[in-house]
Amino acid sequence: MPILEVKNIRKSFGGTEVLRDISFSLEKGQALSIIGSSGSGKTTLLRCLNFLERPDEGTISVGGKVIFDAADPATQQEREVRRKRLHFGLVFQSFNLFPQYTALENVILARELLAQEQPDYKHNKKLIRAQIEAEAQMLLDKMGLAERMGNYPHQLSGGQQQRVAIARALALKPDILCFDEPTSALDPELTGEVLRVIKSLADQNTTMIIVTHEMAFARDVADQVIFMDEGVIVEQGDARTVIEHPSQERTRQFLSGYTQNGAQL
Amino acid sequence: MDIELFLEQLPVVVNALNLGFLQTLKLFAVTLLGAIPLGLVIAFGSMSRFKPLSLFSRFVVWIIRGTPLMIQLLIIYYFPGLVLNNNIWGSGDGGRFLASAVGFIFNYACYFSEIYRGGIQSVPKGQEEAGLVLGMTKSQIFFKVTLMQMIKRIVPPMSNEVITLVKDTSLARIIALQEIIWAGQAFMKGSQGISGAIWPLFFTAVYYLFFNGVITLLVGKLEKKLDYFR
Numbered sequence: 380m381p382i383l384e385v386k387n388i389r390k391s392f393g394g395t396e397v398l399r400d401i402s403f404s405l406e407k408g409q410a411l412s413i414i415g416s417s418g419s420g421k422t423t424l425l426r427c428l429n430f431l432e433r434p435d436e437g438t439i440s441v442g443g444k445v446i447f448d449a450a451d452p453a454t455q456q457e458r459e460v461r462r463k464r465l466h467f468g469l470v471f472q473s474f475n476l477f478p479q480y481t482a483l484e485n486v487i488l489a490r491e492l493l494a495q496e497q498p499d500y501k502h503n504k505k506l507i508r509a510q511i512e513a514e515a516q517m518l519l520d521k522m523g524l525a526e527r528m529g530n531y532p533h534q535l536s537g538g539q540q541q542r543v544a545i546a547r548a549l550a551l552k553p554d555i556l557c558f559d560e561p562t563s564a565l566d567p568e569l570t571g572e573v574l575r576v577i578k579s580l581a582d583q584n585t586t587m588i589i590v591t592h593e594m595a596f597a598r599d600v601a602d603q604v605i606f607m608d609e610g611v612i613v614e615q616g617d618a619r620t621v622i623e624h625p626s627q628e629r630t631r632q633f634l635s636g637y638t639q640n641g642a643q644l
Numbered sequence: 645m646d647i648e649l650f651l652e653q654l655p656v657v658v659n660a661l662n663l664g665f666l667q668t669l670k671l672f673a674v675t676l677l678g679a680i681p682l683g684l685v686i687a688f689g690s691m692s693r694f695k696p697l698s699l700f701s702r703f704v705v706w707i708i709r710g711t712p713l714m715i716q717l718l719i720i721y722y723f724p725g726l727v728l729n730n731n732i733w734g735s736g737d738g739g740r741f742l743a744s745a746v747g748f749i750f751n752y753a754c755y756f757s758e759i760y761r762g763g764i765q766s767v768p769k770g771q772e773e774a775g776l777v778l779g780m781t782k783s784q785i786f787f788k789v790t791l792m793q794m795i796k797r798i799v800p801p802m803s804n805e806v807i808t809l810v811k812d813t814s815l816a817r818i819i820a821l822q823e824i825i826w827a828g829q830a831f832m833k834g835s836q837g838i839s840g841a842i843w844p845l846f847f848t849a850v851y852y853l854f855f856n857g858v859i860t861l862l863v864g865k866l867e868k869k870l871d872y873f874r
Contacts, residue, residue, distance in 0.1 A: 429777050465779045475774035479792040479873045488788065489778035533874040551778060 380443050382407040382586055383428075383555055388437035389449075390423055397423045398434070399610040405555065405603070408584035412591055412601035412618060416633060420610040421590045425557045428588070429469045430460050441466045441554060468548035472560040474540045476532040482543045483528040486515040486550045493551070511550075518546040522576055538569035542576055549580075556580070558589040574600075594637045598622040606630045650843075656836050657828075657844045664827025665851050671744055671813045671823065676806070678749035683756025690761055701757075708754040714815050717747045721819040737822060744816040752809060759801045763794035796870045803863040807856050824848045 381404035390398040397420045405411050413421045426432040428439065430447070433455065439447040446463045448454045476485050490511045494500055500507060519528050522542040532540050541561055548556055558577065562570035574596050581587060581600045591597055597604055601618040606625070614627045625631050689701030708716070721743040725731030733739035767790050775785035814825040828845035831838045838844075 431773055431776065461779055461781065464777060467777070469777040471770060471774065473770055475768075475770035477771065477774070477789050479796075489775075489780055492784055492788070493779060531873050547778070 381405055382442055383588075384438075384440040384443075385428070386438045386440075388424070388427060388434045388439070390420075390427060390432060390434050397610050398427070401437070401607075401610075401612060403605060403612065403615060405586065405588065407554075407586055409602040410581045410585070410587040410589060410600055411603045411605065412589045412597035413605045413607060414591065414594065414597055414622075414633075415607035415613075418609075419607040421607055422559055424607070425469065425559050425588065425590055428555075428557060429467050430464050431469075465551055466554045468551060468553035468556040470541070470544050470548050470556070470558045470561050472563050474532070474537070474544045474564070476540055476544055476547070478532050481529050481531055482519060482524060482535065482539075482546075483512070483515055485532070485543055486518060486547045487511055489547070490515070490550050515546070515550055518549055519543070522546050523572070536569060537565045538572045541565065541573045545573075545576060545580075555586045555588060558587065558591070560590055560592065562591070562593060594622055594634065606633065608633070653838050653841065656838060657831060657841075657847065660827045660830065660836065661824055661844065661848060661851065664822060664824035664848075667741070667821065668810075668813045668823040668851075669855075671741070671748060671816060671821070672810060674745045675748040675752055675809060675813075678745070679752035679756055682749060682753035683760055686753055686757035687760035687764065690757060691764070705754045705757060708751055709758075713747065713751050713812060714818050716751060717744060717815060717819055720747045740816075740819055740821045743819060744821050748809075748813070748816075752805065755805055756802070759798050759805065760794065762801075763798040764790060766797055767793045792873075796873070799863065799867055799870065803859070806859060806863075810856050810859065811852055824851055 383405040385404070386402050388398050388401040389396065401420075401424060403411075413424065415421055423432060427434045434447070434449050436449045438445050438449070441463075445451075445454065446466065476482075477488065480488060491508065494507050494511060497507075516525075516528065519525065522545060524539060524542055524546070527535060527539060527543075532543070535543065541564075545561075561577065562573050565573065570593070574593065577587070577589065578596075578600050589597070589601060598618050603615065604618040604621040605615040606613050606621060606627070606629075608629055614621055614625060614630045621630065622634065625634060686701055686705065689697050690705065692698045692701070721733060721740065724733065731739070733743045771789050771793065772785055775789050780788070813823060816823055817825045817829075820826065825845070825848055828848040831841045831844040833839065
């Protein structure tokens with residue numbers, strides 16, 4: 380059974396249909412890359428999964444359970460939406476770290492707020508806090524930021540900020556981690572460090588959806604690739620096959636833009 | 645001016661001005677204590693997605709910001725007694741202070757609310773979205789994420805308002821609250837054996853100047869403190 384199943388998602392913004400009948404599924408431990416030109420609906424799709432947008436039609440299931448059904452308002456109650464969001468993590472293009480907190484505090488904050496809702500929090504406050512902090516330190520260490528935990532976001536480079544953002548998302552142990560063009564806001568020399576981190580997550584079988592313009596990366600790291608155009612999934616399949624031997628003319632056209640510029644795939 | 649007479653009058657005047665200034669400080673403090681939170685309530689009203697509430701809030705802000713504070717004080721103090729035949733403020737200085745406080749709190753809350761609104765809306769949308777995605781509630785996002793960033797942004801415009809407030813407290817003179825201007829003016833008409841002296845009134849300016857100097861220093865310190873993030 381796939382961990383994620385998206386069925387017949389549609390979404391319009393003021394008469395413009397941004398997603399038209401999107402369906403796909405994702406197996407646990409796999410990485411899925413979504414490619415396509417700007418405005419093809421990739422980001423909107425990620426935002427729908429994270430409940431930042433509400434699809435007009437369609438269903439989203441995680442682990443076999445329907446967590447969103449556009450036709451069933453009971454699945455859209457605000458209180459539960461909060462919990463359901465936690466199935467997903469989202470790493471933004473522009474990091475969106477909280478500037479008034481250190482790297483470590485950024486990673487801890489949400490975990491601690493969630494822990495406070497548990498009935499045993501008051502009794503074991505110290506223990507729970509220490510545990511959350513230890514996990515956060517471990518995550519930042521894994522991101523290669525052991526020396527940077529006490530720094531504020533403005534003291535970090537873009538690549539470091541994005542790695543903190545990845546640790547922050549991982550701290551909540553999401554079932555599926557989503558990346559929205561994680562390197563698009565970075566200087567070219569900083570993209571490598573972020574892509575390496577994402578690759579290592581893939582190697583550890585983290586279930587991921589990565590919206591990206593880095594074709595070589597998508598080919599090498601993702602198991603599956605979806606190519607989207609004008610709100611439709613044009614082609615999907617094995618990453619290497621889709622990117623090296625696309626079967627659709629539209630996909631070929633899109634990918635040729637990347638090879639012609641001399642950029643190596 | 646006779647220097648001997650001046651030296652004789654000085655302690656009497658300073659004593660009276662100190663008393664008046666105490667009243668000024670009291671009004672200043674009470675206004676800030678009331679207007680800072682009330683302004684936040686009005687700001688949320690103005691930003692509400694519930695149309696009638698946001699329209700009402702903006703209407704109130706328009707009225708209060710669009711009319712002189714002096715007239716608001718006169719209406720608040722005299723309207724209940726003279727028109728409704730029910731002086732809710734009670735007699736004497738206590739009543740005058742209460743009416744002044746209500747007028748000032750309401751007036752400044754409206755100005756603050758607009759500063760807050762600007763501050764909240766200038767925090768990037770991505771901050772809220774990051775909070776939502778991390779499973780935070782709207783109120784957690786406000787208090788743990790947005791608030792601090794808003795405070796940093798509103799310190800300069802707020803310090804402007806606070807400095808204005810120091811001087812605006814003198815408007816309470818219009819309903820005979822015995823603040824520092826009232827105290828200084830008393831020596832023109834005659835008080836404690838001194839009459840026809842205008843210098844005590846001018847001398848009140850020193851108090852305002854000194855107090856605003858202190859505030860400017862404090863705000864500078866606060867800005868420095870908030871410099872740790874961007």
